[in-house]
Amino acid sequence: MTPSTPEQASSIREKRRRELLDAAQELFAAKGYEKTNVSDIAARAGVSQGTIYWYFKSKDELLVAxxxxxxxxxxxxxxxxxxxxxxxxxxxxxxxxxxxxxxxxxxxxxxxxxxxxxxxxxxxxxxxxxxxxxxxxxxxxxxxxxxxxxxxxxxxxxxxxxxxxxxxxxxxxxxxxxxxxxxxxxxxxxxxxxxxxxxxxxxxx
Amino acid sequence: MTPSTPEQASSIREKRRRELLDAAQELFAAKGYEKTNVSDIAARAGVSQGTIYWYFKSKDELLVAxxxxxxxxxxxxxxxxxxxxxxxxxxxxxxxxxxxxxxxxxxxxxxxxxxxxxxxxxxxxxxxxxxxxxxxxxxxxxxxxxxxxxxxxxxxxxxxxxxxxxxxxxxxxxxxxxxxxxxxxxxxxxxxxxxxxxxxxxxxx
Amino acid sequence: MTPSTPEQASSIREKRRRELLDAAQELFAAKGYEKTNVSDIAARAGVSQGTIYWYFKSKDELLVAxxxxxxxxxxxxxxxxxxxxxxxxxxxxxxxxxxxxxxxxxxxxxxxxxxxxxxxxxxxxxxxxxxxxxxxxxxxxxxxxxxxxxxxxxxxxxxxxxxxxxxxxxxxxxxxxxxxxxxxxxxxxxxxxxxxxxxxxxxxx
Amino acid sequence: MTPSTPEQASSIREKRRRELLDAAQELFAAKGYEKTNVSDIAARAGVSQGTIYWYFKSKDELLVAxxxxxxxxxxxxxxxxxxxxxxxxxxxxxxxxxxxxxxxxxxxxxxxxxxxxxxxxxxxxxxxxxxxxxxxxxxxxxxxxxxxxxxxxxxxxxxxxxxxxxxxxxxxxxxxxxxxxxxxxxxxxxxxxxxxxxxxxxxxx
DNA sequence: TATGAATGAGGCTTCATTCAT
DNA sequence: AATGAATGAAGCCTCATTCAT
Structure with missing residues (x-):
């Protein structure tokens, strides 16, 4: 069973989402919302900047999340x-x-x-x-x-x-x-x- | 009668400084530091953007003031x-x-x-x-x-x-x-x- | 009964191609080439973004088609x-x-x-x-x-x-x-x- | 009479505005609106990118102008x-x-x-x-x-x-x-x- | 074939600050 | 002192394209 089944795919999605959330939380805590830039979050989560927008509509929505x-x-x-x-x-x-x-x-x-x-x-x-x-x-x-x-x-x-x-x-x-x-x-x-x-x-x- | 005596000049300076401080305080309170921009403060105080730098070295210093x-x-x-x-x-x-x-x-x-x-x-x-x-x-x-x-x-x-x-x-x-x-x-x-x-x-x- | 015969496969391919072409035409007409994005076309044709590249080499080629x-x-x-x-x-x-x-x-x-x-x-x-x-x-x-x-x-x-x-x-x-x-x-x-x-x-x- | 009088200042403004307009017109004609980027216009007019926004609110407004x-x-x-x-x-x-x-x-x-x-x-x-x-x-x-x-x-x-x-x-x-x-x-x-x-x-x- | 995820380059715009007058 | 113009460095976001499954 390759990891392409819906459940696994979705669990990967969950995991990635959590990584982004964690990275964002840490950076917001460390530097504040305004001073934290999207590229920092991406870097910390180990993904490209664009990926963030696959999970969150905007930096603002990420903050709310x-x-x-x-x-x-x-x-x-x-x-x-x-x-x-x-x-x-x-x-x-x-x-x-x-x-x-x-x-x-x-x-x-x-x-x-x-x-x-x-x-x-x-x-x-x-x-x-x-x-x-x-x-x-x-x-x-x-x-x-x-x-x-x-x-x-x-x-x-x-x-x-x-x-x-x-x-x-x-x-x-x-x-x-x-x-x-x-x-x-x-x-x-x-x-x-x-x-x-x-x-x-x-x-x- | 232009304000040419030192005292007058200095009192004008004080007054202007206070106006800028007040404008900044109101805007920082209303929109937050990051969201407030220097030109807003200038506009609210009724001076041009450059003038602010005659009274404060930077936006940060204005905040501290x-x-x-x-x-x-x-x-x-x-x-x-x-x-x-x-x-x-x-x-x-x-x-x-x-x-x-x-x-x-x-x-x-x-x-x-x-x-x-x-x-x-x-x-x-x-x-x-x-x-x-x-x-x-x-x-x-x-x-x-x-x-x-x-x-x-x-x-x-x-x-x-x-x-x-x-x-x-x-x-x-x-x-x-x-x-x-x-x-x-x-x-x-x-x-x-x-x-x-x-x-x-x-x-x- | 899956469409496994060559003719069927190819006719499906034709059909899908036409759907994409129609979707693209409508969107190009409605919003212009530059403002239309590949994901819009995919969405309107009811396929995923990647699929388009199975039928057309690029957005440009889609336009020419x-x-x-x-x-x-x-x-x-x-x-x-x-x-x-x-x-x-x-x-x-x-x-x-x-x-x-x-x-x-x-x-x-x-x-x-x-x-x-x-x-x-x-x-x-x-x-x-x-x-x-x-x-x-x-x-x-x-x-x-x-x-x-x-x-x-x-x-x-x-x-x-x-x-x-x-x-x-x-x-x-x-x-x-x-x-x-x-x-x-x-x-x-x-x-x-x-x-x-x-x-x-x-x-x- | 230095060029700081209002009339001259304003005529400088007019001139700069016209330069930007001309640069934009040429580039829009040559490459089309979408393909022309603001930095190109700035470069052709010999100013920095930010300057454009001193004269026009947005790229769109520049086009309309x-x-x-x-x-x-x-x-x-x-x-x-x-x-x-x-x-x-x-x-x-x-x-x-x-x-x-x-x-x-x-x-x-x-x-x-x-x-x-x-x-x-x-x-x-x-x-x-x-x-x-x-x-x-x-x-x-x-x-x-x-x-x-x-x-x-x-x-x-x-x-x-x-x-x-x-x-x-x-x-x-x-x-x-x-x-x-x-x-x-x-x-x-x-x-x-x-x-x-x-x-x-x-x-x- | 098909998909959803990922990429990364690049665009428009904002803005604190500096400069010429 | 004061101003309006100019600068240039980022920043957020979009998007065509590619990739792993």
């Missing part, structure tokens, strides 16, 4: 974590630690995150998808808090949506500080402090 | 607030509310913030300055917390640097969520929740 | 008409009316005629073939006039070659005016006027 | 001739001879005429302008015939518009035959035959 790809990974990561059983406190800690771990492991990808954030203001399609991601994510975490309130674990006089918004914001904001001064951000230590304060408050009593 | 300009405003805003007298709690609330107000008032400038963040990864000078800003800012806020610990207002078993890092991160992170879905971020309400939880904790007791 | 095909039709049309028996006047009228009819019926093909005319200047092979066509055509019509002169129907002090050249020129020239303003060219009415004047002259007497 | 320029010359040529005083016969002869002379003198420009004809089918703006030209031209010549009919010089049972259409068509059609076989078209001799037959008819009497 990278973005979608990245979103997919991201969503998968967190949703799985937040959805696990346990007390709210446990799950909150797990979420926070997973976020910390992800940041540390995927530091090379952080530049591409800020790249996408910038795109949020320039590209309606991307804003839409990003908004959707945040919405879903916020809903999941708010849900976690609501369960804690129902079970009596958490104060019920706090707006769980606001809480979720804050919990998400912290990690995005940390990214920036890390970017400006990596050694100033110890993901794990800050995570512990954050969870502690979120639960117990900073006030002396 | 806009950045410095923006940083100056920013620092002024916050430092003043955090430096005022009062209990730690008061000052924390004030800081948080000032941040909320600033966000709301300067929403049109937010895109330029993400633009700068992206630049953190591409431009060493900007990373350096940004790092400095964060460092100073973190130091000021951590100091605020330390005073609260000394005075017995706050628990003293928490790392004040981590706390400061988190406090700053929240607002940067909120910017992103606002970007993706403006109506989801009510700056003031979230601010109140944030301060409440930071002080009292979310745990039922 | 379309041209030859078109010439063949054209020559067939006219030669038949001019060669029919009758008085010179009858045959002249018949030629003129046939030309008028052809124009009206084949208006969609007119763009491809101008396309070919342009190619006269760029492509030696096409100029050669075109010259041959005109030469033959002119000879046939001049002959018609000569017969009229011999028989006393026409004045014999006129150069029959010039006359033939003019008679042909009129229809080609009309094509252009039709192109620019279709409603201004009533093929049949103009034809009658043309034949009338050619025979009787416009001078009052 | 060449076309307009050519139309202007053309209209000027003929309108002057047809508008002169004299009998209809005189003026008809003059028109025909002027057309013949123009063809002979401007043979290098003929390819660009067919180039434009092709464009008639592809470009609405050009079709519009071309239609306008033909309309005006036809009207002028038809008018000439009408005057001849009024004065009793010409038969009044012929449609002068058709006659005008034919008179114009002949020269456009001759261009094609000339293109295919230059030596077969003797502009002056054919012109005399054409006028003779148009006036006196070809019928023996």
């Amino acid at each position: 990278v973005f979608e790809d990245w979103l997919a990974q991201l969503a998968q990561d967190y949703v799985a974590i937040v959805g696990q059983p346990g007390t709210t406190e446990d799950r909150l800690r797990r979420y926070a630690r997973a976020a910390a771990r992800r940041m540390q492991e995927a530091e090379v990808l952080i530049p591409i995150e800020t790249e996408f954030w910038t795109l949020i203001f320039r590209n309606d399609a991307i804003r839409e998808r990003f908004g959707e991601l945040f919405r879903q994510f916020r809903a999941d975490i708010a849900d976690l808090f609501r369960q804690g309130m129902t079970s009596g674990e958490l104060r019920s006089d706090i707006n769980p949506d606001h809480l979720a918004t804050i919990a998400i914001a912290v990690y995005d904001g940390l990214v920036l500080q890390w970017a400006a001064e990596p050694q100033a951000v110890d993901w794990y230590a800050i995570t512990e402090t954050f969870v502690d304060v979120m639960l117990n408050g900073g006030r002396e009593r | 806009v950045f410095e300009d923006w940083l100056a405003q920013l620092a002024q805003d916050y430092v003043a607030i955090v430096g005022q007298p009062g209990t730690t709690e008061d000052r924390l609330r004030r800081y948080a509310r000032a941040a909320a107000r600033r966000m709301q008032e300067a929403e049109v400038l937010i895109p330029i913030e993400t633009e700068f963040w992206t630049l953190i990864f591409r431009n060493d000078a900007i990373r350096e300055r940004f790092g400095e800003l964060f460092r100073q800012f973190r130091a000021d806020i951590a100091d605020l917390f330390r005073q609260g610990m000394t005075s017995g207002e706050l628990r003293s078993d928490i790392n004040p640097d981590h706390l400061a890092t988190i406090a700053i991160a929240v607002y940067d992170g909120l910017v992103l969520q606002w970007a993706a879905e403006p109506q989801a971020v009510d700056w003031y309400a979230i601010t109140e929740t944030f301060v409440d939880v930071m002080l009292n904790g979310g745990r039922e007791r | 379309v041209f030859e095909d078109w010439l063949a039709q054209l020559a067939q049309d006219y030669v038949a008409i001019v060669g029919q028996p009758g008085t010179t006047e009858d045959r002249l009228r018949r030629y003129a009316r046939a030309a008028a009819r052809r124009m009206q019926e084949a208006e969609v093909l007119i763009p491809i005629e101008t396309e070919f005319w342009t190619l006269i200047f760029r492509n030696d092979a096409i100029r050669e073939r075109f010259g041959e066509l005109f030469r033959q055509f002119r000879a046939d019509i001049a002959d018609l006039f000569r017969q009229g002169m011999t028989s006393g129907e026409l004045r014999s002090d006129i150069n029959p070659d010039h006359l033939a050249t003019i008679a042909i020129a009129v229809y080609d020239g009309l094509v252009l005016q039709w192109a620019a303003e279709p409603q201004a060219v009533d093929w049949y009415a103009i034809t009658e006027t043309f034949v009338d004047v050619m025979l009787n002259g416009g001078r009052e007497r | 060449v076309f307009e320029d050519w139309l202007a010359q053309l209209a000027q040529d003929y309108v002057a001739i047809v508008g002169q005083p004299g009998t209809t016969e005189d003026r008809l002869r003059r028109y025909a001879r002027a057309a013949a002379r123009r063809m002979q003198e401007a043979e290098v420009l003929i390819p660009i005429e067919t180039e434009f004809w092709t464009l008639i089918f592809r470009n609405d703006a050009i079709r519009e302008r071309f239609g306008e030209l033909f309309r005006q031209f036809r009207a002028d010549i038809a008018d000439l015939f009408r005057q001849g009919m009024t004065s009793g010089e010409l038969r009044s049972d012929i449609n002068p518009d058709h006659l005008a259409t034919i008179a114009i068509a002949v020269y456009d059609g001759l261009v094609l035959q000339w293109a295919a076989e230059p030596q077969a078209v003797d502009w002056y001799a054919i012109t005399e035959t054409f006028v003779d037959v148009m006036l006196n008819g070809g019928r023996e009497r």
Whole structure:
């Protein structure tokens, strides 16, 4: 059975597409979208420039594809974590630690995150998808808090949506500080402090 | 009466420089650095393309100038607030509310913030300055917390640097969520929740 | 039952070739040679891009094939008409009316005629073939006039070659005016006027 | 007075524009629009490629400008001739001879005429302008015939518009035959035959 | 025969920067 | 100081053609 069967051909296509996606992601992260040129991507993926256009209609569409790809990974990561059983406190800690771990492991990808954030203001399609991601994510975490309130674990006089918004914001904001001064951000230590304060408050009593 | 005296000439120069800076800031915010071209800036400032090079050595230098300009405003805003007298709690609330107000008032400038963040990864000078800003800012806020610990207002078993890092991160992170879905971020309400939880904790007791 | 016999294979080949030729002709007429790309032709003929090269050595050769095909039709049309028996006047009228009819019926093909005319200047092979066509055509019509002169129907002090050249020129020239303003060219009415004047002259007497 | 005054600056601009127009016209005539590349035009005009875009928004717009320029010359040529005083016969002869002379003198420009004809089918703006030209031209010549009919010089049972259409068509059609076989078209001799037959008819009497 | 993938040359255009005036 | 013109280096993309299956 030669590799000319439809399935194999298509799997080759998938593979090539992924190579291009990976090459693009790395370069976008390393140099930014504007500074990355199509020929660089082609070179890194080991194909000719024209080949890219066999897989993506334009450089822009390639960017969107990278973005979608990245979103997919991201969503998968967190949703799985937040959805696990346990007390709210446990799950909150797990979420926070997973976020910390992800940041540390995927530091090379952080530049591409800020790249996408910038795109949020320039590209309606991307804003839409990003908004959707945040919405879903916020809903999941708010849900976690609501369960804690129902079970009596958490104060019920706090707006769980606001809480979720804050919990998400912290990690995005940390990214920036890390970017400006990596050694100033110890993901794990800050995570512990954050969870502690979120639960117990900073006030002396 | 031509502006031939040195002072006049220099004040005209200042004025023109500011016009160019403003034009550039607006366009960078609106379209991003890469998509903004020198001729656009010239047109918006009402001068010819060549004139820009009488005031700035290059487009890059113009960007850095806009950045410095923006940083100056920013620092002024916050430092003043955090430096005022009062209990730690008061000052924390004030800081948080000032941040909320600033966000709301300067929403049109937010895109330029993400633009700068992206630049953190591409431009060493900007990373350096940004790092400095964060460092100073973190130091000021951590100091605020330390005073609260000394005075017995706050628990003293928490790392004040981590706390400061988190406090700053929240607002940067909120910017992103606002970007993706403006109506989801009510700056003031979230601010109140944030301060409440930071002080009292979310745990039922 | 697969088409494995030589005849069948070859007739399939013929059929496929014709499909490609038709697709190409339509597209060349609609968009022009340069703007038509090989993949468009393939798509319209329902085959893959590579297949075209199984039937034609290059895009250029495909153009020449379309041209030859078109010439063949054209020559067939006219030669038949001019060669029919009758008085010179009858045959002249018949030629003129046939030309008028052809124009009206084949208006969609007119763009491809101008396309070919342009190619006269760029492509030696096409100029050669075109010259041959005109030469033959002119000879046939001049002959018609000569017969009229011999028989006393026409004045014999006129150069029959010039006359033939003019008679042909009129229809080609009309094509252009039709192109620019279709409603201004009533093929049949103009034809009658043309034949009338050619025979009787416009001078009052 | 240095050449920096507005008038001179603008006349320099005019001059440069004309150089570009001429270079483009020559190349379009020689190689056709599609085969001519912007860098060739720049080279022939002795400027850099980018300079062209200081004068024309795109290659397409340059083509249209060449076309307009050519139309202007053309209209000027003929309108002057047809508008002169004299009998209809005189003026008809003059028109025909002027057309013949123009063809002979401007043979290098003929390819660009067919180039434009092709464009008639592809470009609405050009079709519009071309239609306008033909309309005006036809009207002028038809008018000439009408005057001849009024004065009793010409038969009044012929449609002068058709006659005008034919008179114009002949020269456009001759261009094609000339293109295919230059030596077969003797502009002056054919012109005399054409006028003779148009006036006196070809019928023996 | 037929196909889809791949190639690579080259075209149009943009744009930061420089220059002559 | 200021300007409009000019430059030239890329960059994205198209497309005829070839290749592996």
